[in-house]
Amino acid sequence: MDQTTFSQYLNTLQVPSDQKISLKKDFETDYDHKMMTKEEGEELLQSGIENLAIMQDKLYAHNRHSILIVLQAMDAAGKDSAIKHVMSGLNPQGVKVSSFKTPSKDELDHDFLWRHYKALPARGEIGIFNRSHYENVLVTRVHPEYILNENIPGIEKVENITGDFWQQRYKQINRFEKTIAENGTLILKFFLHVSKKEQKKRFLDRIDDPAKNWKFAAGDVAERAFWDDYMAAYDDMLESTSKDYAPWFILPADDKWFTRLCLAAIISREFDKLDATYPVVSEEQKQQLLQMREKLINEPE
Numbered sequence: 001m002d003q004t005t006f007s008q009y010l011n012t013l014q015v016p017s018d019q020k021i022s023l024k025k026d027f028e029t030d031y032d033h034k035m036m037t038k039e040e041g042e043e044l045l046q047s048g049i050e051n052l053a054i055m056q057d058k059l060y061a062h063n064r065h066s067i068l069i070v071l072q073a074m075d076a077a078g079k080d081s082a083i084k085h086v087m088s089g090l091n092p093q094g095v096k097v098s099s100f101k102t103p104s105k106d107e108l109d110h111d112f113l114w115r116h117y118k119a120l121p122a123r124g125e126i127g128i129f130n131r132s133h134y135e136n137v138l139v140t141r142v143h144p145e146y147i148l149n150e151n152i153p154g155i156e157k158v159e160n161i162t163g164d165f166w167q168q169r170y171k172q173i174n175r176f177e178k179t180i181a182e183n184g185t186l187i188l189k190f191f192l193h194v195s196k197k198e199q200k201k202r203f204l205d206r207i208d209d210p211a212k213n214w215k216f217a218a219g220d221v222a223e224r225a226f227w228d229d230y231m232a233a234y235d236d237m238l239e240s241t242s243k244d245y246a247p248w249f250i251l252p253a254d255d256k257w258f259t260r261l262c263l264a265a266i267i268s269r270e271f272d273k274l275d276a277t278y279p280v281v282s283e284e285q286k287q288q289l290l291q292m293r294e295k296l297i298n299e300p301e
Contacts, residue, residue, distance in 0.1 A: 015242035015249070017243050018239070023250070030198075048086075048265055051264075053091075055268060055276075059125075063124045066185045067121065069128045069267065071192065072138070077199070079192060096128070100115065108149055117176070141166065141229075142233055144158050170240040178245055181245040187247075189242075189246060190248075203216065
């Protein structure tokens with residue numbers, strides 16, 4: 001296994017800032033040259049999971065930064081299993097996973113970022129958005145009639161939702177993310193890039209396996225009819241919102257083990273850039289520790 005080659009490969013997964021992209025042409029759903037076997041990859045992932053646990057401990061002790069991990073994907077791309085496997089070694093007290101479903105009436109009475117702002121991680125914490133504020137430029141882009149539920153001034157009908165509307169919404173998202181980044185949040189955004197063929201295979205597996213029937217929803221198949229529309233929406237969204245302070249990474253998702261490995265490796269690499277360390281103990285505090293140690297050792301049984 002060539003870890004240097006793997007590290008270089010990870011660099012190719014980041015979406016350049018303000019650059020046109022095409023998911024179909026520029027990014028693969030199944031990377032064929034993985035530089036390692038599945039067994040080697042799973043061994044490396046386990047090492048990565050252990051490193052993430054150390055990372056979390058430093059993050060909490062340093063208490064200057066938080067980490068926000070955003071996961072977006074088409075249905076059955078493996079977001080839930082990625083969270084389950086990659087984050088398995090973390091202390092659940094310091095991790096908050098938020099899944100955003102259809103907005104409630106109360107949420108619709110606020111701006112579209114309101115419910116996401118409330119779910120942001122505090123300093124020392126890791127927040128995971130399983131689907132996120134980006135649904136507001138993805139599912140609503142494919143189904144613009146949903147925007148009418150937001151009661152936005154000047155948006156009385158679908159025809160009012162022009163290209164300028166989406167560009168303005170991208171700018172609102174960018175401002176939101178820049179603000180929290182400038183206040184100490186490391187933002188890492190991942191699109192799990194699954195193929196339509198692999199999605200079909202996983203849907204059939206959910207139908208055929210009784211233990212997975214609960215995962216399947218008829219609406220998932222209905223949305224497949226809009227596949228090309230979603231890909232176009234993703235293209236536009238990714239190139240408009242991948243910034244140096246909040247980059248997007250596109251992970252090939254047809255092989256789940258490789259997706260998880262890339263996810264863990266990128267999180268670890270980006271965290272190292274924070275240079276988070278354990279607090280330095282002063283000489284006075286060291287002396288106090290030595291005194292407490294002596295006291296504990298000499299304590300009567």
